[in-house]
Amino acid sequence: MLYMYRKMIEIRQFEEAAGTLYQSGQLPGFLHLYIGEEATAVGVCVHLQDEDYITSTHRGHGHLIAKGGRRDRMMAELFARTTGYCKGKGGSMHIADKETGILGANGVVGAGIPLAAGAALSAKLRGTQQVAVSFFGDGATNQGIFHETLNLAAVWELPVVFVCENNRFGMGTPQSEHQRIEDIAVRAPSYDIPGVTVDGNDVLKVYAAADEAVTRAREGGGPTLLNCDTYRFRGHHIGDPGTSYRDREEVQEQERQRDPIRRLTEVLTEEEGVSEDELSAIEAELAKELESALEFAKNSPEPLPEDALNDLYAGSIQP
Amino acid sequence: MWEEMQRDESVFVMGEDVGYRGGVFLATQGFIEEFGPERVIDTPLAEASIMGIALGASFRGLRPIPEVEFADFLWPAVNQLIGEAARACYGTDGKVNAPVTIRIPYGGGIRGGLFHSQNVEAIFFHTPGLKVVAPATPYDAKGLLKSAIRDNNPVVFLEHKKTYRLVRGDVPDEDYVLPIGKAEVKRPGKNITVVSYGLMIHYCLEAAEQLASEGVAQVEVVDLRTLKPLDTETVLESVKKTGKLLIVHEDNITGGVGSEIAALAADQAFDYLDAPIGRVCGPDVPTMPFAQTLEDAYMPSTQKIAEALRNLAAY
Numbered sequence: 210m211l212y213m214y215r216k217m218i219e220i221r222q223f224e225e226a227a228g229t230l231y232q233s234g235q236l237p238g239f240l241h242l243y244i245g246e247e248a249t250a251v252g253v254c255v256h257l258q259d260e261d262y263i264t265s266t267h268r269g270h271g272h273l274i275a276k277g278g279r280r281d282r283m284m285a286e287l288f289a290r291t292t293g294y295c296k297g298k299g300g301s302m303h304i305a306d307k308e309t310g311i312l313g314a315n316g317v318v319g320a321g322i323p324l325a326a327g328a329a330l331s332a333k334l335r336g337t338q339q340v341a342v343s344f345f346g347d348g349a350t351n352q353g354i355f356h357e358t359l360n361l362a363a364v365w366e367l368p369v370v371f372v373c374e375n376n377r378f379g380m381g382t383p384q385s386e387h388q389r390i391e392d393i394a395v396r397a398p399s400y401d402i403p404g405v406t407v408d409g410n411d412v413l414k415v416y417a418a419a420d421e422a423v424t425r426a427r428e429g430g431g432p433t434l435l436n437c438d439t440y441r442f443r444g445h446h447i448g449d450p451g452t453s454y455r456d457r458e459e460v461q462e463q464e465r466q467r468d469p470i471r472r473l474t475e476v477l478t479e480e481e482g483v484s485e486d487e488l489s490a491i492e493a494e495l496a497k498e499l500e501s502a503l504e505f506a507k508n509s510p511e512p513l514p515e516d517a518l519n520d521l522y523a524g525s526i527q528p
Numbered sequence: 529m530w531e532e533m534q535r536d537e538s539v540f541v542m543g544e545d546v547g548y549r550g551g552v553f554l555a556t557q558g559f560i561e562e563f564g565p566e567r568v569i570d571t572p573l574a575e576a577s578i579m580g581i582a583l584g585a586s587f588r589g590l591r592p593i594p595e596v597e598f599a600d601f602l603w604p605a606v607n608q609l610i611g612e613a614a615r616a617c618y619g620t621d622g623k624v625n626a627p628v629t630i631r632i633p634y635g636g637g638i639r640g641g642l643f644h645s646q647n648v649e650a651i652f653f654h655t656p657g658l659k660v661v662a663p664a665t666p667y668d669a670k671g672l673l674k675s676a677i678r679d680n681n682p683v684v685f686l687e688h689k690k691t692y693r694l695v696r697g698d699v700p701d702e703d704y705v706l707p708i709g710k711a712e713v714k715r716p717g718k719n720i721t722v723v724s725y726g727l728m729i730h731y732c733l734e735a736a737e738q739l740a741s742e743g744v745a746q747v748e749v750v751d752l753r754t755l756k757p758l759d760t761e762t763v764l765e766s767v768k769k770t771g772k773l774l775i776v777h778e779d780n781i782t783g784g785v786g787s788e789i790a791a792l793a794a795d796q797a798f799d800y801l802d803a804p805i806g807r808v809c810g811p812d813v814p815t816m817p818f819a820q821t822l823e824d825a826y827m828p829s830t831q832k833i834a835e836a837l838r839n840l841a842a843y
Contacts, residue, residue, distance in 0.1 A: 237639035238818060289819030300641040300818030316643025317601060318573055351572035353604060379573050381549030387572035454548055512817075514825030521813050 210477060211491070213255055213412050217247040217470050218492055220271045222499050223280050227270070227287060227301075231447045236287050238300045243271035245410070245442035248469035249374050250275035252415025253342060253435070256423040262310045262328040262341040264321030267302045268374075268441070269314030272344050277309035281502035290509035297512045298520075319345060319352035322371070326362045329369035329426075340426045341369045348379025350393055359434065363400040366431035370422045373436045374409060380445045381454040397434040409437025410467040413476065440467060529556070529593060531703060532677045533563055536591065539677055542569040542582060543595030543631075552597050553633060553692055579605035579630070583613050583682075586628040591677060599634035599686070600643040606651070613682040614657030628683070629676040635688040635727055635778060636816035637827055645816035645823075647779035652684045653755050653788070659708055660756040662686040664729035666697040668753055671706030679708060688727040695730060711759035713766065717748035720840050721766040723789055724776040725752040728828060732776055735834035745841040755785055760792055767793050771802035772840045776833055781809035803843035808836045 224242045231240045243250070246268075254263065254275035265272040273283060278294070286293025286304050294304045305313035312328060315321045325343030332339035349355055350373060362369050373393050377384045384391070397404025405422070407414045415437055422433035440463045444451030451460065477483040533539045540563075541556055547570035550557030560568040571578050575596060582594035596602045602609075609630065616626040636645030652660045659681050663669040669687070676683040714729060715736050724732045729751045736747035750766050752759065767773050773793050775786035790805045808828045816823055 237820060238641055239644065289822075295818075297819030298642075298817040298822060300639070303642055303818070316641065348573040351574045353574065353576050379544070380552075381545040382570050382572075386570055511821045512819045514821055517817055517822040517825040518811060518813060 210413075210473070210481060211483070213251050213416070214470075214473055214477060214488065215491055215495065216251040216255070216275055217412065217473065218495050219280065220247045220250065220274045221470060222495055223270060223274060223283070226499060226503065227284075228443070228447060237289060239267075240287075240301055240447045241268040241445065242441070242443045242447070243268050245463065245468070246374055246376060246439045247271055248412035248415050248473075249372065249409040249437040249439055250344070252412045253370070253372055253419040253423075255416060256419050257310070257340065257342065259309050260337075261339050262312050262325060264312045264325040264328075264341070264343045265314040266318070266321065266344055266346060266349075267314065267316050268346070269302065269304065269344070273304055273306075273311055273314065276311050278304065278306060278311060279502075280499055281505040284502050284506035285509050288506045288509070289511065290506060291512050291516070292505070292509040296516065296520075319349040319354050321345065322349065322355055323358045326358045326367055326369050329362065329367040330365065332368055333365075338427055339368065340423055341367075342372055342423075343369065344372050344374060346379065347373065347375040347377065347384050347393060348382075348387065349373075350396065351387060359396075359400045359402065359432065362432040363402045366429065368426040368429070369432045370419070370426055371432060371434045372419075373434065374439050375436055376439050376441045378445070378454065381449075383454065392436065394434055394436040402432050402434060404434040404436065406436040406438065409439030410469040410472065412469055412473050529673065529677070530559065530562070532674055533559070533567065535703075538589060539591045539593065540567040540569065541593045541595065542571055542578060544571055544573055544578075544597050546570060546595055551595065553689065555595070555631070575601055575603075575605040576608060579608040580612070582628050582630075583608055583616075583626055586626045587616070587624055591627050591629070593629045593631060593677065595631045597633070598644050599632045599648045600646045602632060602648055609658070609682070609684075610651075610655050614655050616657070617681065618657055625680045626682045627680045629673070629679075629685050630683070631685045631687060633687050633689040633692075635690055636823060637690040637727065639818065639820065639823060641816065641818040642814060647777075647810070647815055649684075649686055649755055650779055650784050653785050657682070658756060659683040659754070660686065661708055661754050662688070662725045663753055664688070664691065664726055664751055665695060666699045668706060668712070668751075670699050671704050672708060672753060674703070675705045675708050678705065683708070686726070690727050691730075694727075706753070709754045709757040709759055711750055711752045711754070711762040713748060713762070714751045715747070715749040717746035717770070719745035719770055720747045720772040720774060720837055721750060721763075721770045722747055722774045722776060722833070722837065723750045723752060723763055723766075725755060725785075726778065728776045728778055731828065731830040731833055734830040735837055738830070738834050739837050739841065744838055747837055758788070758792075760796075763789060763792065764797050767797045768800040771800050772843070773801070774806040774808065774833075774836055774840055776808045776828055778810050778828060780812050780815070781807060782812050784809055803840055806836050806840055808833050
């Protein structure tokens with residue numbers, strides 16, 4: 210539990226820092242913050258090893274950190290430096306890392322879904338115990354590729370878990386306007402796979418449901434659709450206040466009642482006998498580490514213009 | 529769009545976040561309040577069906593304006609656009625038309641990275657049955673958009689997203705249309721012709737101004753405005769006048785619109801050419817790397833264009 214607490218704090222700190230940096234004009238491009246949704250990424254990824262795969266979204270910092278992404282190299286990527294995960298070519302939405310099985314954050318909604326299934330297929334064909342997890346949002350569940358992939362993954366019994374983060378909005382469009390269902394898990398029976406819905410802001414519930422889904426995949430039982438009901442406390446991206454299509458009271462209510470970090474804190478201090486001092490110490494330690502991650506990023510070199518032409522193709526054909 | 533929607537009841541808008549949000553670039557802000565949700569339709573996140581449904585509606589007497597939020601998200605819709613829309617008239621012996629105008633923000637220079645910066649025009653430029661429009665100024669944008677909406681053919685209407693904020697210009701309040709398929713000489717000159725479209729026109733104009741003030745050459749800037757059908761007449765007329773041609777576009781160089789223009793000039797203005805045809809274009813790497821230094825290396829700039837022009841002038 211403490212591990213999950215650490216991970217959620219790591220994410221929250223990173224996102225808040227990134228948000229502030231962006232608003233002060235230090236970060237280029239776009240930024241989509243994961244604040245409020247930390248429990249889903251953490252509750253799922255805690256079951257994954259380095260060699261398992263994940264695909265992520267434009268709102269991917271949470272998944273990346275939860276899966277083992279380092280905050281210094283991520284920050285460097287946000288700052289577009291050569292020490293970033295993609296050498297500054299990708300930015301926030303495209304961070305990928307082979308070593309930790311991160312197949313990439315992705316700016317195109319739904320694009321990661323088949324990629325995760327493909328990674329799962331490769332695991333199955335190679336006979337390994339690896340599992341792939343695809344993160345996506347409610348908006349993505351209306352993309353054709355979502356349906357095609359879930360169907361195929363079911364037919365081939367691929368070791369993949371499809372995790373939907375239903376934060377009730379596809380950018381500015383409320384879920385009630387883009388689909389008639391409310392509980393996305395009801396789509397699972399169409400493909401004859403298990404569908405489970407949990408409170409995505411309760412890391413313990415996510416943990417339990419993900420445990421079952423990941424184990425099922427690992428043991429050859431095929432895919433699961435895990436629907437996590439969550440909420441993003443900030444707008445879709447920085448620049449979007451998030452209140453032109455949402456009720457300000459609703460946002461505040463969510464922040465008050467459903468903050469995943471506060472909820473876990475309550476459990477830790479009230480039920481698990483962890484002291485507040487211990488938690489503060491963790492926070493302080495992580496804050497310090499983030500400071501140095503930031504220093505690292507800011508002091509890293511920018512790519513040279515010639516670098517634009519690198520890495521276009523892979524190496525030569527295998528003999 | 530507003531005027532067209534008032535003028536013709538069959539015109540309607542559909543796309544992601546176009547209604548209550550007013551569009552990600554606020555192009556349709558205020559529309560849903562005026563025209564109602566039946567004519568300003570928020571869609572689920574599903575480009576393929578947005579395109580297909582718009583198309584189907586257009587077959588049956590309506591004039592949809594589907595919006596694709598960013599060009600980079602267009603690809604699932606291409607099956608409907610190239611496979612169905614482009615063939616509708618041809619395949620039905622002219623009986624079925626597809627009067628659909630697809631509005632697409634495209635292009636880089638805003639640090640949007642790999643998925644918010646793409647140039648997609650070349651594929652549609654290559655597709656018979658489609659029209660492709662890419663205005664560079666607000667005045668042109670209004671006139672051409674109206675023409676596109678009134679046109680009975682599928683029109684891919686490309687809006688360079690960097691020009692949304694960067695370029696300002698006067699737009700008359702009254703109703704006016706500009707013809708699709710007509711380029712415009714934005715700046716006359718007698719020594720070199722530069723042909724371009726979109727954001728690049730503004731850099732070309734800056735470069736032309738530089739060369740004029742240096743006394744090196746009088747550069748004529750031809751704004752294609754429409755990519756398909758290409759205004760070959762205006763382009764050739766200019767090339768025959770100056771004898772030197774430079775083509776500029778942000779899109780990757782290989783197989784881009786510039787290749788066709790170069791071939792055209794080589795074919796039909798050969799005797800008039802005094803120098804090899806030049807091209808200043810994006811390199812052949814996936815648009816658009818994120819880091820500033822890399823994006824700047826990628827994007828053609830006023831400097832790069834001016835340099836190419838000086839070389840041509842000296843030839």
